Amino acid sequence: MNQYYANQGIINEKQQKALLTKRILLIGAGGLGGHLANGFVRLGLKELIIVDPDVYEITNLNRQLFSDHFALNKAKVEVLKKALQPINPEVTITVYQSKIETLDSDLFKHVDLIVDGVDTPKVKQTLEMLGETLNVPLLHGAIGGWYGQYGIVLPGSALLQTFYQTIPSGLEKTLRCPTFTLGVIANYMLSEYVKWIIHHPNTLIDQIMWVDLENNEQHILIDKTGDPNGES
Amino acid sequence: MVKVKFFALIRSNHRIAQMEVESGSLKSIINTIKTRVPTLSDEEIDNAVIFINQRKVMHQKRYDEILKDGDELIFTNFVGGG
Numbered sequence: 596m597n598q599y600y601a602n603q604g605i606i607n608e609k610q611q612k613a614l615l616t617k618r619i620l621l622i623g624a625g626g627l628g629g630h631l632a633n634g635f636v637r638l639g640l641k642e643l644i645i646v647d648p649d650v651y652e653i654t655n656l657n658r659q660l661f662s663d664h665f666a667l668n669k670a671k672v673e674v675l676k677k678a679l680q681p682i683n684p685e686v687t688i689t690v691y692q693s694k695i696e697t698l699d700s701d702l703f704k705h706v707d708l709i710v711d712g713v714d715t716p717k718v719k720q721t722l723e724m725l726g727e728t729l730n731v732p733l734l735h736g737a738i739g740g741w742y743g744q745y746g747i748v749l750p751g752s753a754l755l756q757t758f759y760q761t762i763p764s765g766l767e768k769t770l771r772c773p774t775f776t777l778g779v780i781a782n783y784m785l786s787e788y789v790k791w792i793i794h795h796p797n798t799l800i801d802q803i804m805w806v807d808l809e810n811n812e813q814h815i816l817i818d819k820t821g822d823p824n825g826e827s
Numbered sequence: 828m829v830k831v832k833f834f835a836l837i838r839s840n841h842r843i844a845q846m847e848v849e850s851g852s853l854k855s856i857i858n859t860i861k862t863r864v865p866t867l868s869d870e871e872i873d874n875a876v877i878f879i880n881q882r883k884v885m886h887q888k889r890y891d892e893i894l895k896d897g898d899e900l901i902f903t904n905f906v907g908g909g
Contacts, residue, residue, distance in 0.1 A: 627909040716907040739906035742835055759905065760886055762876075766835060767908025777909075802881075805903065807834060810844070814834070816901060818881040 598683070599639050610793045611639065615685075617792070618642040620703050622695045622722055623712025624671035625649070626772050627736050629660030630781030631712055636679045638789065642687040643679070644706065647671045648694045658774035696721060700728050708788070711735045712781075714767065716759035723748055723755040732791070732800075736784045740770025741809035743780035744816065746799040747787055752819050754801055776808060829856060829894045834903035837871055853877070854890040856900065875902045 599611050606614070617640045621631055624647035635643050649671050651662045659671075661678045672690035680688055691698060695718070703709075709726050711719055711733060719735065726733040727750045735755060736745040748754045783806065790798040801819040806812075828847040838844055841864050848859045861867055877885040878901040885892060894900065 623909055625909060712909050714907065714909040716905070719907065736909065737906045738908045739904075742904075742906050744906060757884055759907065760884075762886070762905055762907075765905030765907040767906055772908045805834060809839060814832070814901070815881050816878050816903065817884060 602638060606789065606793055613792055614789075615639050616641050617708065618644070618706045619708050619710060620644045620646070620706040621710040621712055622646045622718075623714065624675050625655065625712060625714065626658045626774075626777040627738070627781045627784070628671075628712030629662070629675065630778050631710055631736075631784060632675050632679055633660055633682075634781065634785040635710075635788075636683045636686055636688075638785065639683065640686055642689060644689045644691070644703065645672045645675055646691045646693060646695050646698065647712075648692060658772055658777050695725070700725060703729060706731060708791075709733045710784070710788075711737070714772075715764065716755075716762055720755050720759060723753065726750045734784050734788055734791075735803070736780045737765070737767075738772055738776045738780050739766030739768075740773070741776060741807065742766060742770075743776050743783075743806045743808075744803050745780055745783045745787060745806070746803040747791055747801070749801055752801045754803065754817070754819050757819070758803060758817060779808065780806065828896060829898045829900060831856065831860065831900045831902070834901060835875075836904050837867065837875060837902050840871070841866055850894050850896045850898070852890070853885065853892040853894060853900075856894060857890060872902075874904065876905055877902055 624645050650668050651666045655662045666674045670692045672692050676688045676690050711722050730750050733748040735748050787799050803816045805814045805816045829850050832845045833843050848856050873887050
């Protein structure tokens with residue numbers, strides 16, 4: 596038995612090996628990002644690249660995995676690297692304490708997937724464009740209050756551009772970000788990632804799933820499957 | 828008939844999950860909804876984002892769309908946090 600033994604009830608050995616070849620670019624090391632980074636390292640992968648310019652602040656402690664009172668004012672990406680490496684010493688963890696917009700996309704030419712852990716619609720759309728540049732999918736997620744959404748965006752679909760257009764922010768501005776909604780959405784994202792790797796027919800590709808924890812419901816908001824130039 | 832579903836703020840504030848309305852323009856459907864839910868404000872409608880048949884997205888005040896029988900409308904709000 597190895598450290599991936601308990602993954603292998605739903606994925607086979609070959610699929611686990613496929614996971615272990617993946618190089619993933621995670622942008623954002625906050626609420627979604629902490630949960631996502633933890634999940635990727637435990638699932639197993641080749642390289643996790645984490646990009647985030649921020650240090651931990653007191654208001655992060657309600658939700659951000661690996662934040663604590665000793666980590667205040669420390670770079671999130673450095674804290675994550677230190678915490679994650681002992682969980683899985685075989686993973687290469689590369690970090691950039693920077694905004695994604697200021698980094699050269701050539702740094703990420705080798706990645707298989709971009710992961711959205713950022714907290715503004717504008718940067719989410721920037722990640723979608725980066726996905727087009729690198730020709731890799733974007734694993735999207737977002738939350739506000741009791742509500743969240745997630746899905747996989749293929750390069751060229753412009754799904755998030757259609758979706759958010761020019762709005763500066765959503766419900767997170769007033770309803771903010773509780774830990775459980777972030778944990779739920781981050782883990783739905785990880786589940787879609789695994790489904791994508793194993794070519795599961797129910798993978799949410801070019802669709803956005805809405806999650807309502809207040810009423811225990813889910814619903815697809817938008818579906819661009821087979822409609823790459825769909826109207827907006 | 829057009830099936831209208833309410834998510835997020837409208838659902839939470841007015842305790843309505845869904846209703847069926849006569850087909851017609853989005854504008855006329857919004858008027859019907861406002862008649863049935865008198866506490867619903869114009870601001871709440873304007874702040875909502877509207878999805879039609881999981882295909883089209885209508886942002887603020889783009890209410891000229893025509894809905895047919897069997898169409899589905901969702902009124903919700905954006906989330907963008909992480």
